[in-house]
Amino acid sequence: MNSVQRFSLTTRRGRRLSTTIESCVRHFCRGHDEGDWFYSPEWWDPHDGGHTVSRAVSVNGNGVVSVVAHPSSLPSRDSWGETERWLEKRYMEVMTRDGEEKNEMFKILGYQWRSLRFNDDTRQSTVKVMAAYRTLQPSSVFYMQQPHCLAVPYLKSMVSVGLTSLTASKFDMKSVAIGEKQMHILCIGHGGGSLPLFLAKHILGAVVDIVELDPLVISESVRAMGFPAFSVMTETGKRALQSPEVIDQVMWRGIHERLFLYESKAEEFILKNQCNTYDMIFMDAYDGADIFPHTLWDSGSVFMKALSKVLHHEHGTMVVNLHSDADISDIDRSNEGVTTGKYVRKVGRAYKKGLMENEKNGMVFACDVPWLCNVSLVVSRGMSKEGRLNGKVMNSLMKTSLEVDQILRLPFSCLDYLKTGLAII
Numbered sequence: 001m002n003s004v005q006r007f008s009l010t011t012r013r014g015r016r017l018s019t020t021i022e023s024c025v026r027h028f029c030r031g032h033d034e035g036d037w038f039y040s041p042e043w044w045d046p047h048d049g050g051h052t053v054s055r056a057v058s059v060n061g062n063g064v065v066s067v068v069a070h071p072s073s074l075p076s077r078d079s080w081g082e083t084e085r086w087l088e089k090r091y092m093e094v095m096t097r098d099g100e101e102k103n104e105m106f107k108i109l110g111y112q113w114r115s116l117r118f119n120d121d122t123r124q125s126t127v128k129v130m131a132a133y134r135t136l137q138p139s140s141v142f143y144m145q146q147p148h149c150l151a152v153p154y155l156k157s158m159v160s161v162g163l164t165s166l167t168a169s170k171f172d173m174k175s176v177a178i179g180e181k182q183m184h185i186l187c188i189g190h191g192g193g194s195l196p197l198f199l200a201k202h203i204l205g206a207v208v209d210i211v212e213l214d215p216l217v218i219s220e221s222v223r224a225m226g227f228p229a230f231s232v233m234t235e236t237g238k239r240a241l242q243s244p245e246v247i248d249q250v251m252w253r254g255i256h257e258r259l260f261l262y263e264s265k266a267e268e269f270i271l272k273n274q275c276n277t278y279d280m281i282f283m284d285a286y287d288g289a290d291i292f293p294h295t296l297w298d299s300g301s302v303f304m305k306a307l308s309k310v311l312h313h314e315h316g317t318m319v320v321n322l323h324s325d326a327d328i329s330d331i332d333r334s335n336e337g338v339t340t341g342k343y344v345r346k347v348g349r350a351y352k353k354g355l356m357e358n359e360k361n362g363m364v365f366a367c368d369v370p371w372l373c374n375v376s377l378v379v380s381r382g383m384s385k386e387g388r389l390n391g392k393v394m395n396s397l398m399k400t401s402l403e404v405d406q407i408l409r410l411p412f413s414c415l416d417y418l419k420t421g422l423a424i425i
Contacts, residue, residue, distance in 0.1 A: 033411040034074050034128060035151040037371055043070045043113035043126050043151065053114065053224045060214040062288035063119040067224040072111040072128060080108040087132065090250045105135040113151065114225050116192045116217070118288040124217075125191030126151040129226045134247075144251045145193065145226035147201035148411060154321050154374040155195050158282055160401065160414035161367045161376050162319040166280055167407075168400045169315035169382020177407050179204030186210075186278045186310070188266045188296070189285035190217055193227040200255045202408050209276075210261045211269045218263055228256035235263075266296060267303040274309050281311060281318040292322065297350045304354035311355060315382035318355070322347060324368075324375045344375050348425035351379050364425040365393065367418065376417075377425075394422050 043050075050068040058065045075083070087106040095102040109131040116125040128146040133139075150156050167173045176183040182205045187196045190212035199206050210231070212218050221227040230244040230252075248256055262269060266285065286292055297320075298304060311318060325341035344366055352364040356379065363383045367376045383393075401414035 032074075033149075034072075034146070035149040035156075035411070037153055039072075039074070040151070042072060043115055044123075050115070054220060056216055056220075058118075058214050058216045058288065060216070062214050062217070065214070065216050065220060066117050066120060067220055068115050068117060069129075070113040070115070072113050075111060083130075084108055084132075087250060090253070091246075094246060094249045106132055107135060107138075108132045109141065111146075114192070116220065116225065118290075122286070122288070122290045124286070125194060125221075125225075127192040127194045127225050142247050142251075143224070143226035145197060147197045147255060150194055150198050150412075152194075153371050153417075154369045154376065155198075155284075156412055157367060157369040157374070157376040157417040157420075158195070158284070158319045158321060159198065159410070160404075160412075160417035161378050161397070162280060162282065162317055163404050163408070164397050164401045164414050164418065165319075165378050165380045165383060166315060166317040167404050168396060169317065169380060171279065171315045171382065173404065173407050176205035177203055181205050182207050183280070184209075184276070184278045186276075186281045188281065188283040190221060190261065191284065192225040193221045193261075195282060195284070196259055196261075197227065197255070200258050202410060207258050208260065209278075210259065211264050211266050212261065213263070213265055215263050218261060227261075228252055228259060230256040231259035231261040233260050233262045267306075270303060270306045270310060274306055276310050277312050278310055279312050279316065281307075281316075283318065284321040286321075286323075290323070292347075297347050297354075299350040299354035301354075304350075308355050311379075311381065313359070313381060316380075317382065318351070318379040320347070320351070320377040320379075322366075322375045322377050324373045341375075344377065345425060348377055351377070352425055355379050356381070363393070366423050366425060368421040370417065370420050390422055390424060393424060394418070397422070 048070065050070040053067040053069050055064065055066040057063070084106045088104060091104045112129050112131070114127055114129050115123050117123055128149045128151065130144045130146060131141055132144070133141045150159070163173070172181060175181040183203060185199055185206055185208045187208060187210045190210050196208040196210050200208050218232065222229045222232065228248060230239065230241050230248050232240040234240050244256055283296065285296055295301065295303060322344050325343035348364050348366060356362045356364065359381050361384055362381045364379050367378065369376060397418050398415060401418050404414050
C-alpha cells in the first residue's frame with residue numbers, strides 16, 4: 001500500500017465530534033479553532049495507538065524518536081475543494097511571477113494529527129498536517145503543517161501570556177502585526193515546530209530563530225510533520241537549500257523566509273550570537289527523559305549572562321514552559337489558589353536573579369495552563385514594578401489581552417489562558 005492509499009484510509013476512519021455551546025459561540029465570534037482542546041480525544045487518547053509514520057534512535061540522548069499519526073475530523077471533506085483551488089491559484093501566481101504561465105491541479109488526500117514522541121511515552125509536540133499531491137505527479141505527496149493551528153494548551157498559554165505581557169510593555173504590536181516593523185523572536189526547543197510557524201503566520205513582522213539540539217527532531221519535523229524545509233540552516237549560518245522549492249513558495253507565501261532553524265545547543269547559539277537582540281524568547285526544552293536541563297536556568301552560569309544580553313532591555317519578554325510540581329499540599333492560599341509549586345518558584349527566582357537583577361522595571365510571574373499540569377513562566381522586563389499585587393497585575397493583563405485579540409485575531413482568545421490563575425514570583 002503506498003503513502004497516498006495509507007493516508008486516505010486512516011483519514012476515513014476519523015470521527016466527527018459533536019459541538020458544544022462554547023465551541024459554537026467561539027466559531028460564531030472568532031472563526032473556528034481547529035486546535036480546540038475539545039478535539040483532543042482525536043490525538044490525546046492513550047488507548048488509541050495511532051499509526052507510526054517514522055521511528056528512529058536519537059544520537060543526542062532523546063532515545064527513540066517517533067512520529068505517530070491520528071485521523072483528524074477537521075477540516076471536513078466539504079472544504080477540501082476550496083483549498084485545492086487556493087493551491088492551484090497560488091501555483092499559477094508563483095509560476096507567472098517566475099516568467100512561466102503554467103497551470104496545475106492539486107488534490108488533497110486528507111488531514112492528520114501527527115505527534116512527535118520520545119521513547120514511545122513523552123508527547124513532545126502535536127501538529128495538524130495536510131497531505132496533497134499535484135495531479136501531474138501523483139506519486140509525489142507533500143505535507144503541509146497547518147500554521148494556524150495550535151493543539152496543545154500550554155502552547156496557547158505561552159503565546160497568550162507572552163504576547164500580552166510584551167504588549168503591556170508598550171511594545172508596538174500593531175505595527176509588527178501588519179509587517180510595518182520587525183519583531184525578533186527566539187524559540188529554544190523545536191519539537192514539531194508548531195509554535196514558531198504559528199507566530200510567523202499570525203505576525204507578519206515576526207522573524208523567528210529556532211534552536212534545536214537534536215538533528216533527528218529537525219529532520220522529522222520537516223519530513224514527517226510538514227515544517228518548511230527552507231527554514232533549515234547550516235553551521236555556517238546559510239540556508240541548507242539555496243532557494244525554496246516551487247511547492248514551498250505555493251504553500252507558505254513567504255512565511256518560510258522568516259523562519260531560521262538551527263541545529264545547536266542553546267548555550268552555544270546564544271554565546272555565538274550575542275549581537276542579536278530578541279523582543280521575545282520562548283523556551284520549551286525538555287529532553288528525552290522529560291527533564292528541563294538545569295544548565296538552561298542556572299542563574300550564575302555563562303549562559304544566563306549571555307541570555308541577559310540578547311533579551312531586549314526595555315521590553316524583552318521570555319516565556320518558559322514548565323511542568324508544575326505542585327500538589328494539593330503546595331497550594332498557596334494567598335495567591336488565590338495558584339499551584340505553582342516549589343520547583344516552579346525555584347526556577348522563577350533563578351531567572352529573576354539572572355535576568356532582572358539590574359533592571360529598573362520588570363516582573364516574573366507564573367500562569368497556570370488549563371487542563372494540563374503545566375505552567376507558563378513569564379519574565380517581563382517592560383512591565384512596571386508598581387502595583388505588583390496579583391489582582392492589579394491580572395486586571396492589567398486581562399485588559400491588554402483584549403487589545404492583543406483585536407490586533408492579531410488569533411483563533412483562540414488570550415483571555416481564556418490568562419484567567420486560569422497567576423502568581424507573582
